[in-house]
Amino acid sequence: MDSEPLWEVFIRSKQGLEHKHVGSLHAADAKMAIENARDVYTRRMEGVSIWVVESKNIFATNPDEAESLFDPANDKIYRHPTFYNLPDELKYM
Amino acid sequence: MDSKTTNNPQNDLVSFSLFLADSSLIMGHRLSEWTGHGPMLEQDIAISNIALDLIGQARNFYQYSAKLNNEIYPGKNTTEDDLAYLRDANQFKNLLITELPNGDWSKTIGKIFFFSSWQFYFYQKLISSSDDQLAAIAEKSLKEVTYHNKWSSEWVIRLGDGTKESKKRTQNAIDDLWQYTGELFIATEFEINVEKCLCIDVRAIREDWLKKVKAVLKEATLHFPSEESWMQKGGKDGIHTEHLGFILAEMQFLQRAYPGLEW
Numbered sequence: 001m002d003s004e005p006l007w008e009v010f011i012r013s014k015q016g017l018e019h020k021h022v023g024s025l026h027a028a029d030a031k032m033a034i035e036n037a038r039d040v041y042t043r044r045m046e047g048v049s050i051w052v053v054e055s056k057n058i059f060a061t062n063p064d065e066a067e068s069l070f071d072p073a074n075d076k077i078y079r080h081p082t083f084y085n086l087p088d089e090l091k092y093m
Numbered sequence: 094m095d096s097k098t099t100n101n102p103q104n105d106l107v108s109f110s111l112f113l114a115d116s117s118l119i120m121g122h123r124l125s126e127w128t129g130h131g132p133m134l135e136q137d138i139a140i141s142n143i144a145l146d147l148i149g150q151a152r153n154f155y156q157y158s159a160k161l162n163n164e165i166y167p168g169k170n171t172t173e174d175d176l177a178y179l180r181d182a183n184q185f186k187n188l189l190i191t192e193l194p195n196g197d198w199s200k201t202i203g204k205i206f207f208f209s210s211w212q213f214y215f216y217q218k219l220i221s222s223s224d225d226q227l228a229a230i231a232e233k234s235l236k237e238v239t240y241h242n243k244w245s246s247e248w249v250i251r252l253g254d255g256t257k258e259s260k261k262r263t264q265n266a267i268d269d270l271w272q273y274t275g276e277l278f279i280a281t282e283f284e285i286n287v288e289k290c291l292c293i294d295v296r297a298i299r300e301d302w303l304k305k306v307k308a309v310l311k312e313a314t315l316h317f318p319s320e321e322s323w324m325q326k327g328g329k330d331g332i333h334t335e336h337l338g339f340i341l342a343e344m345q346f347l348q349r350a351y352p353g354l355e356w
Contacts, residue, residue, distance in 0.1 A: 025135050026133060027135065035244055036136075039142050040134075040139075
């Protein structure tokens with residue numbers, strides 16, 4: 001069954017939260033991928049909703065370009081909203 | 094239900110509950126043989142999940158059987174484990190289709206498809222029965238069975254309408270298994286006796302079952318076996334194929350060799 005394509009699985013753990021990537025699996029088509037995802041990734045009440053997308057449809061950044069893409073952010077600490085004085089009354093920030 | 098004689102109607106209810114327990118347990122045990130041997134990891138887990146669902150259903154029915162049994166014979170203190178591990182083949186009331194060897198993937202799929210379609214309609218009736226405990230078990234089990242039925246139906250369609258090889262194998266599986274589907278709808282004595290108080294007519298379920306099976310086989314481009322063909326029966330009355338003894342030998346070994354052993 002090596003010919004079956006690979007799928008990426010995204011699960012919403014509860015209503016109101018976003019779908020999160022949990023892993024991948026093999027399946028012949030989308031319908032089977034959903035069922036496989038249900039059987040493999042939601043056995044312990046992990047989810048209330050499942051998305052699957054064929055892995056080949058995901059476009060990813062090239063690791064070779066990681067330096068030019070991500071390193072420049074390293075010294076831009078002013079992009080973090082940490083330079084404000086928060087009033088004492090404001091909690092949970 | 095106050096009589097303590099052997100004609101106690103509660104005995105029929107025990108038999109009925111055991112029939113459902115045994116069918117789920119033997120089916121579940123058979124399917125568990127696939128664990129670690131599935132055609133691919135995802136299906137290995139899927140079929141193990143189904144096996145566990147069925148063993149869970151069996152536990153509920155065994156616990157209820159034990160409770161009823163203890164009401165008839167106080168002091169015997171029968172437990173669910175006694176019923177599963179210490180009865181012999183001729184006391185088991187499971188449907189014959191559940192004890193058949195798994196065969197190849199298509200045969201296993203065929204077994205789950207026929208069996209889960211039957212459970213699907215049977216539990217729907219059991220939900221509205223007058224026995225609260227059986228109704229509650231049926232309601233919980235129906236959710237699981239609905240998935241087993243959807244999953245196996247899609248596999249029948251996928252294999253039937255698949256390659257030349259998968260079509261041939263699946264048609265053979267359906268034809269081989271067909272003779273074991275008759276007894277699903279032949280009420281045995283204890284069923285007829287409990288039907289009156291539970292209001293379940295097993296023969297009426299047949300129409301729904303046939304409609305479902307025909308629709309799936311048609312979509313799978315498989316031919317439907319004859320409704321008139323000769324059928325095996327006997328499972329519910331303890332008359333089994335040669336396969337059940339081997340299952341019990343393996344399943345019951347530990348409790349037989351080391352009575353009461355726990356881990």
